[in-house]
Amino acid sequence: MDVFFLILVNVVLPVFSLIGAGVFLHRKxxxxxxxLSKLNTYFLMPCxxxxxxxxxxxxxxxxxxxxxxxxxxxxxLMMVTSVISKAAKFENGLSSxxxxxxxxxxxxxxxxxxxxxVFQHNPMGASIQIVVMIFQNLLTYTYGLLNSVxxxxxxxxxxxxxxxxxxxxxFLLGLILHIYQIKIPTFIWTPINNxxxxxxxxxxxxxxxxxxxxxxxxxxxxxxxxxxxxxxLSPTIALIIIFTLKLEGTTAQVLFIASSFPTSRxxxxxxxxxxxxxxxxxxVVLLSTLFSMITVTTVVYxxxxxx
Numbered sequence: 001m002d003v004f005f006l007i008l009v010n011v012v013l014p015v016f017s018l019i020g021a022g023v024f025l026h027r028k029x030x031x032x033x034x035x036l037s038k039l040n041t042y043f044l045m046p047c048x049x050x051x052x053x054x055x056x057x058x059x060x061x062x063x064x065x066x067x068x069x070x071x072x073x074x075x076x077l078m079m080v081t082s083v084i085s086k087a088a089k090f091e092n093g094l095s096s097x098x099x100x101x102x103x104x105x106x107x108x109x110x111x112x113x114x115x116x117x118v119f120q121h122n123p124m125g126a127s128i129q130i131v132v133m134i135f136q137n138l139l140t141y142t143y144g145l146l147n148s149v150x151x152x153x154x155x156x157x158x159x160x161x162x163x164x165x166x167x168x169x170x171f172l173l174g175l176i177l178h179i180y181q182i183k184i185p186t187f188i189w190t191p192i193n194n195x196x197x198x199x200x201x202x203x204x205x206x207x208x209x210x211x212x213x214x215x216x217x218x219x220x221x222x223x224x225x226x227x228x229x230x231x232x233l234s235p236t237i238a239l240i241i242i243f244t245l246k247l248e249g250t251t252a253q254v255l256f257i258a259s260s261f262p263t264s265r266x267x268x269x270x271x272x273x274x275x276x277x278x279x280x281x282x283x284v285v286l287l288s289t290l291f292s293m294i295t296v297t298t299v300v301y302x303x304x305x306x307x
Contacts, residue, residue, distance in 0.1 A: 004301045011117045012297045015110070018201055019289070022208020036206045040109055044199040046170035048112065049133070051196040052126045053174035054184070062251055066128060069241055069255050070135045076237050077103045077229070078143070084225060093276040096147045098222055100267035101284045102229035104144050107136040109203030110289065111261040115254065116200055118300055128254040134171055140266050141165070148270040207289070210265055214286040222277075226263065226284040231295040235260040239306075253303040260299040262288035 025031065081102045085095040105111065112129055119125025177184065184192075238259030242252050263284050271281035 004297065007118075007300045007304075008297045011114065011300060012293055014117060015114055015204060016293055018113075018204035019208035019211070022205035022210075023212045024208075025205065026209035026212040031209050033206075033209060036202075036209060040199075040203055040206055042166055044195060044202055045108060045112075045133075046166040047192050047195040048199040049130050049167050050170040050174040051193055052123070052130050053171055054178050055123060062128075063131065065245065065247055065251055066131050066255065067135070069238075069245060069247065070132065072241050072245075073234075073238055073259065074103060074139060074143075076241075077234060080233065080237075081229060084229070088221065088225065090222065094222060094280070097267065097271045097276045097281045098226055100144050100147050100270060101226040101263045101281065101288075102234065104140055104264035104267050105136060105230065105234070105258070105261040106207075106264045106285075106289070107133040107258060107261055109207050109265075110292075111258055113200040113204055114261070114296065115257070118257065119250070119254070122250060124250050125254050128251060129258060130171065132255070132258045134168055136264070137165055137167060140264060144264075144266060144270060148274045148276060207265070211286045211289060214282045216283055216287065220280070222280060223283055223287070227288055227291060230263050230284075230288050231260065231291055235295070235299050249307060252307040256303050256307070257296070257299055260292065260296050262292040 078099070081099040085098050090098055107129065112126070112133060115126050115129035119129075176182075235256065238256055242256060247255065265285050268278065268281040268285045270276070272278040
């Protein structure tokens with residue numbers, strides 16, 4: 001119980017204090033959300049991705065384990081959500097948003113800061129989370145986007161959106177420089193490293209600002225199923241896969257924790273853009289983020305016991 005309390009105080013509360021700051025500041029000053037989004041996506045996130053991959057080594061065998069786990073887990077979630085949406089008789093727009101709310105998680109401006117705090121004395125943890133984040137980006141702009149748009153437009157648009165994301169290029173550049181052990185001059189490394197250090201605070205404040213004006217009108221069946229699928233079912237499936245693949249140590253811990261992160265804000269953006277029940281999608285993002293204060297703390301605690 002002492003460990004659980006320490007995780008709550010030292011990992012989860014710092015995350016939500018910054019999210020709360022984002023809510024307060026946005027209500028007081030009305031941030032330009034488009035600017036904040038671009039700052040995170042095109043500047044801070046690529047820098048933190050580059051720094052973590054450049055400094056740390058995720059071996060080839062470990063990388064295969066990570067990708068294998070992610071493919072299996074996401075495939076399971078896709079199948080389960082498809083079955084649930086058919087059993088609940090969701091219409092196409094609602095079904096699309098429901099699937100995205102469970103399969104897509106906030107591995108970037110929620111998951112990466114959490115991993116940085118949990119594994120602050122073990123850089124390998126953040127490196128693995130970077131791989132998870134890139135996989136989720138790929139999944140978002142392929143499966144997630146295909147779920148939200150018509151078949152005639154989706155494939156080309158999904159590829160264009162993915163290729164515009166600089167995180168993948170920062171990851172590849174950091175990987176190449178790491179493999180060939182190319183030293184970066186101090187006058188280049190210092191601003192990149194400083195930018196990487198700024199990511200955690202800005203990302204969480206942005207997440208808080210995005211949640212500042214969302215209202216919960218009613219607790220519907222789709223909302224309950226989304227929260228259950230993302231916060232309970234996903235880590236349960238992940239744990240079964242981890243034991244099946246016999247993953248251990250930091251790799252098992254990171255992947256288990258990553259499976260518990262709340263719904264991706266992109267699922268709400270897609271729902272808004274294509275008219276697929278945007279209010280419901282926004283409610284899932286907000287409530288899954290709030291409830292994750294309990295569920296993520298529990299999963300982090302369990303990861304210290306199990307692995």
